[in-house]
Amino acid sequence: MERTLKISKIKDGTVIDHIPSGKAVKVLNILKISENTSVSIGIRVPSNMMGFKDVIKIENKFLEKIELDKISLIAPSATISIIKDYDITEKFKVDLPESVIGIVRCTNQNCITNAGEPVSPEFKVISANPLALKCIYCKREMSESDVINSL
Numbered sequence: 001m002e003r004t005l006k007i008s009k010i011k012d013g014t015v016i017d018h019i020p021s022g023k024a025v026k027v028l029n030i031l032k033i034s035e036n037t038s039v040s041i042g043i044r045v046p047s048n049m050m051g052f053k054d055v056i057k058i059e060n061k062f063l064e065k066i067e068l069d070k071i072s073l074i075a076p077s078a079t080i081s082i083i084k085d086y087d088i089t090e091k092f093k094v095d096l097p098e099s100v101i102g103i104v105r106c107t108n109q110n111c112i113t114n115a116g117e118p119v120s121p122e123f124k125v126i127s128a129n130p131l132a133l134k135c136i137y138c139k140r141e142m143s144e145s146d147v148i149n150s151l
């Protein structure tokens with residue numbers, strides 16, 4: 001059994017669990033969170049499965065597909081729980097896709113996807129951990145930090 005987090009339960013909202021330790025702030029940065037939203041963050045929470053993990057609880061927020069896709073790039077191990085009236089109504093793992101389309105910009109300024117052409121950036125995932133993507137147009141490889149800076 002994993003030790004439970006001693007932060008209060010939320011009535012409605014989203015719990016992002018099993019975030020690799022140290023990544024919670026990066027995950028939070030890519031989410032659209034309004035300033036009157038309550039967020040609880042657990043950093044370096046002991047986890048039997050992961051050693052340490054980070055956890056984020058966000059009240060009254062349900063994630064959009066693009067936010068889930070971005071989380072999958074930063075924290076491919078993350079699990080999402082949807083909470084409604086204190087109950088978990090849905091729980092799933094984020095899904096790192098084989099291709100990442102439209103959510104990451106290519107770091108190559110000369111790439112066709114940066115030339116104002118109607119071409120969506122598209123990358124193949126060549127490694128999940130550590131994350132590495134390859135642009136299908138210019139073949140530029142992007143490391144995890146390149147990806148995080150381009151989200």
Ligand SMILES: [Zn+2]
Binds near residue numbers: 108
């Ligand atoms: Zn490119």
